[in-house]
Each structure stands twice: as C-alpha cells, then as structure tokens.
C-alpha cells in the first residue's frame with residue numbers, strides 16, 4: 001500500500017511538529033509514508049468563504065500531488081471532510097471533466113488520521129505513553145461531517161499513563177469556523193470563551209483534538225487567559241513514547 | 246407589533262450588540278439548553294427516527310417536484326369545500342387580499358393564530374394602515390406584541406424574555422390593548438398564563454374575523470392543518486364567522502396519509518413532546534360548525550425563486566420546527582434579532598437569502614456567513630435539510646454576485662491565496678518569508694497584538710508565531 005501524508009497548509013506553516021508526529025507514529029506502526037512535495041492546501045478556506053473559482057488551483061494541485069497513492073492520510077478532520085465533500089463541487093465549477101474524474105479517484109482514498117489507524121490499519125493501541133490528564137474536544141467536522149465517532153477516544157484510552165477526563169458540552173462547536181473567526185470575530189470569541197470555560201472546569205493539563213485550526217483558536221483563548229492548560233494535536237499524543245517524548 | 250426588522254445592520258454588527266446583553270445571553274442559554282435536552286430525549290425513544298426523517302424529506306421533495314399540479318389540486322379541493330382561493334405573488338398582494346376581506350365585513354379588528362407566513366409579509370402593519378387591529382393570540386406572540394418587541398425565535402418568539410420581564414410587559418401594557426392585568430400580578434408561570442387567558446378570552450368572544458396560517462395543506466382533501474400547544478389557535482379557528490388563512494405554497498402535501506410522518510417528526514423536533522397538544526384540521530365550510538366564510542391565500546413571496554435554485558430548493562422542505570435554532574451555537578449566543586428577520590437561526594440564514602436573492606443588500610448577504618458550519622443543524626433537522634451545504638452554496642452566490650464590481654480586500658486576499666495554493670513552490674516561498682519573520686521575533690512563541698485585520702484574531706486570542714522551518718522544509722532537509 002502506497003501511503004501519502006497530506007500535512008495541510010496550517011500544519012505545514014504553523015505546526016510542523018504535528019506532521020512529524022504523524023510520520024513517526026505511522027513508521028512505528030510499520031507504514032512507510034511519502035510526503036509529496038507538490039501538495040499545498042485542501043482549498044477549504046476559499047470554498048467555505050464562497051470563492052469557488054479561486055479554489056480550483058488548489059484542488060488541481062491536490063489531485064496532481066496525490067495521484068497514484070492508495071491512501072492519503074491527514075491529521076485534520078476538517079481538511080479530510082473538505083477533500084471528500086467539497087472537491088467534487090469545485091471540480092464541477094471548473095467545468096473540466098478531467099479534474100472531476102481525478103477528484104473522484106483521490107477523494108474516497110483520503111482518510112483522517114484516526115480513521116486510517118482504526119479502519120485501515122486496524123489498531124487501537126498504538127503503543128504510546130503520555131503521562132498527563134487530558135480532555136478531548138471532538139471537532140465538528142470530524143464528528144459530524146466524517147462521523148469518526150469514538151475512534152479518537154478509543155485510541156486515547158489505550159495510551160499508557162494518560163488519564164482522560166470528560167469535557168462538558170464537548171460536542172458544541174468551539175467557534176473557530178475558518179474565516180468565521182475573523183468575519184464574525186465577536187461571536188467566534190463568545191463561543192471560544194465558553195469552550196475555554198468548559199476546558200478549565202475539567203482541570204486537564206492538555207486539551208487534545210484532531211484539528212490544529214480549532215486548537216489554535218481554543219488554545220489562543222486559553223493562552224490569553226494564562227489558563228495553565230495547553231493544547232496538543234492527537235497525533236502528537238499518539239506519537240509520544242517513553243523513549244521519545 | 247410596532248418593531249421592525251427594516252434597516253437592520255449586517256449580522257456581525259447586530260451580533261456584537263446582542264452578545265453584550267448579558268440578560269439575553271442568560272435567557273437564551275437557559276431556554277435553548279432546556280429544549281435541546283428535551284428534544285434529544287424524545288427523539289432517542291424512536292427507533293426508526295432516521296427512517297422517518299428520510300420519509301419526511303421524500304414526501305416534501307415529491308410534492309415540490311410537481312408543485313404546480315399539486316397546488317392546482319389543492320385549489321380545486323378547497324373550492325369544492327366552499328373555500329375562496331386567492332393567489333398572492335408577493336407580500337403586498339397577500340396583505341391587500343386579507344385587508345379586503347376584513348374591510349368587506351366592516352371590522353376594525355381581527356384575531357390571529359400564530360403564523361410565520363403572516364409575519365413574513367408584515368400583515369399586522371399592513372392591516373393597521375387600513376385601520377384594522379390584528380391581535381396576536383399565541384401567548385409568546387402576545388408578549389412580543391404588547392412589548393412593541395420583535396420575535397426572536399420561530400416557535401417561542403419571546404424566548405429572549407424571562408418571566409420577570411414578561412410580568413412587567415403584562416402589567417404595563419395589557420390595559421392599553423384590552424383587559425388589564427390583575428392587580429398584584431406575580432411572575433409565576435400559572436399567574437402569567439391566567440392573565441393572558443382573561444385578556445385573550447375577551448378578544449376571542451368579540452372577534453368576527455380570524456387570520457391564520459397553516460402548517461400543512463392537504464391537496465387531496467382540501468384540508469388545512471394548524472399545530473399548536475395552547476388551544477388559542479383553535480379558539481380563533483372555531484369562534485369567528487370568517488377565517489382567512491395565509492399559506493406558503495410549499496406547505497402543500499399530496500395526501501392525508503402523508504401527515505402521519507410529520508405528526509411524528511414535528512412535535513418531537515420542535516417542543517420535545519411525543520404528541521402535539523392541539524392539532525386542528527378543517528376541510529372547508531361546515532354548516533353550523535365554525536366559520537361560515539373561508540378564504541385561503543396561497544403565497545409565493547420568493548418561494549418559486551427558492552425552487553429554482555438546485556442546491557437551495559431543499560430548504561422548502563422546512564416544517565418550521567425550530568430544532569436548528571435550538572442547537573445552533575451561534576443562535577444560542579446572539580439570539581434571533583441579530584438575523585434581522587422573522588426567520589432567524591440556521592434556517593433564516595439560508596431561507597432569507599434564497600427568498601430575497603443575494604447581491605442587493607449587505608444584511609441579507611451577511612446571513613450565509615453567520616455560521617461556523619459545525620453541522621449541528623443538519624443533524625437535528627427532521628426533514629434532512631443539509632443547511633451547511635446550502636450555506637456554502639449561498640456564500641458562493643454572494644461572492645459571484647459581487648464579482649463584476651471592484652474587488653474587496655477579502656476578494657483580493659482570496660485571489661492571492663488561490664494563486665499561492667496553485668503551486669507548491671509559491672507556498673514554499675511564503676513559508677520562507679514567514680520563517681524570516683519568526684527569526685525577527687527572536688524566539689517569541691505567540692503574538693498578543695497585530696494591526697487590523699490581524700487584530701480581529703488577536704483582540705481576544707493569542708496567535709502562534711510560525712516556526713523558523715515549515716514542515717516542507719524540514720522534510721527536504723531530512724533527505
């Protein structure tokens with residue numbers, strides 16, 4: 001099986017540690033991962049703001065970069081959702097049947113990290129060690145667009161040393177919403193403040209989620225509050241072992 | 246109702262004011278939280294809920310696919326039942342039809358059953374211009390009307406008010422509109438309901454003309470259906486001599502048996518009840534029983550425009566249950582007024598732009614963006630309207646409508662992003678620039694302040710500083 005990492009633009013620029021964690025984790029599980037250098041962005045920022053024409057080049061770059069792989073793995077529920085549900089819309093808009101055909105090949109092969117681990121590799125205990133109290137936020141697109149269900153918490157429960165605590169109102173949106181965070185900044189912050197309040201009420205040291213964009217928002221609020229809770233991507237938790245932390 | 250949604254600012258501006266209202270935030274969080282939990286409980290009891298949703302969507306889609314024929318069938322059945330049928334292209338036509346009926350009976354007041362369609366067309370204000378007072382008889386609508394307020398929820402228009410505020414409205418305003426509130430009125434729900442009952446009874450017994458909407462219209466039998474919780478609607482539907490019903494053309498269902506599915510979906514989705522308390526159905530004039538003269542106004546007012554939109558047309562399945570409002574994290578914090586329409590929340594964010602069209606006014610164009618696309622609305626919608634899909638579609642229509650003009654800062658930024666993301670080496674160059682910036686910041690891990698537009702982020706959130714090397718760079722160095 002030829003596997004490619006789709007790191008996502010946000011992780012590429014701001015959180016390279018997450019991409020490195022996915023590679024470390026998958027290699028530990030015996031999967032060799034390529035990083036196709038031609039990849040850029042899933043096009044979601046343009047699509048979700050209404051700019052379909054502007055999204056076409058990114059979708060082209062995506063299908064070119066990942067053609068020929070059996071599986072594309074990404075540490076982002078939101079970007080996986082965009083590939084699976086929105087690329088076809090962009091291809092239709094482009095009026096290019098070739099692009100539509102390429103999208104039809106790559107989209108269904110794209111997996112969010114926990115789907116890939118549980119469904120494709122069939123593992124739940126990835127041999128990780130993370131001795132901290134953790135709360136898990138199920139990001140909306142993982143939860144509702146992809147329906148990852150309890151895969152992330154099953155993976156977390158198998159991590160040695162990790163204590164998982166319940167997050168109140170966990171399934172409520174954190175308020176990030178891509179360009180919503182800027183276009184409706186006040187509402188976004190009101191939602192983020194409530195999410196941060198719930199996170200603090202758990203007493204967790206680390207808030208974990210499968211999407212760094214949501215974590216950047218919640219983490220930004222927690223950091224501004226000097227709350228004493230940090231955020232970490234699920235991949236980084238699953239990648240850490242006693243030897244390498 | 247003397248309040249008006251006309252001239253409301255775009256959503257982000259209206260939301261900012263609403264978010265600062267701590268009483269509103271508290272009332273809304275409490276009310277939506279309660280009803281959300283109730284709904285979740287009663288929906289969980291139904292094993293075949295998903296099948297019901299699929300069936301509900303299919304019945305509506307079917308009716309919409311042959312809407313022209315189904316409506317003509319409805320008209321024929323209604324006429325056979327002795328009902329006068331009127332067709333209204335828009336709000337103005339519908340209002341003048343209702344006014345003409347009222348004036349032909351020489352009345353200066355009508356009683357009203359709670360109805361979204363009549364609010365949508367601004368009927369109360371239009372009747373007032375003809376010297377006819379329209380009295381709302383739904384308890385929550387009464388609170389809104391007496392308080393010169395605006396509705397903020399489809400089902401519970403006064404959801405933004407708590408009982409202390411309601412007591413004040415009754416105490417100060419009831420006398421001016423009819424029977425006064427009793428002395429020493431408390432804010433106990435039973436006392437407030439008793440005051441409303443005494444106030445409304447007088448109006449029910451006096452009124453000659455009633456105005457209603459309809460939740461469903463059955464083409465096969467010419468039956469209209471009103472679903473309500475208080476029994477006040479039934480008073481209006483049975484006591485007056487004349488009944489005028491304003492019905493959106495998407496309310497039609499082909500057959501009587503279609504109602505079965507909706508009578509299961511609607512109460513559990515809207516009030517969180519297993520069965521609806523008062524379900525009134527009537528099929529035209531029945532001598533000696535109820536109104537002697539009946540009119541039905543079939544209302545378009547933008548609905549055919551919605552039908553013409555391939556992605557948007559699923560919105561016409563809506564049965565106005567308001568489940569999407571109650572689960573919406575944006576609605577829960579801003580309330581309904583910020584949406585500037587009688588249709589607030591997720592359904593309002595798609596229905597208003599679809600009915601009015603986009604590209605003409607900033608308020609309507611702002612609505613599709615009033616969502617994080619979290620998907621909670623789609624999850625609960627009893628007729629499976631994919632609201633996030635329609636929101637994204639409408640955003641592209643808003644953008645497309647503005648393409649001919651000079652580009653906004655946002656449009657330029659998106660063009661630039663589209664260009665950068667078109668080639669990996671362009672993105673690599675941007676990343677190297679970000680790395681230089683990071684070097685200049687000498688090890689700072691987060692930023693607390695940025696100039697506009699970055700301030701939109703840093704106003705209340707720290708922003709991580711990009712590391713010196715992007716992932717792409719780290720990978721190529723490893724090789």
Ligand code: SF4
Nearest residue numbers: 563564566567569626
């Ligand atoms: S869109 Fe769906 S959930 Fe919202 S009011 Fe209409 S039927 Fe109910």
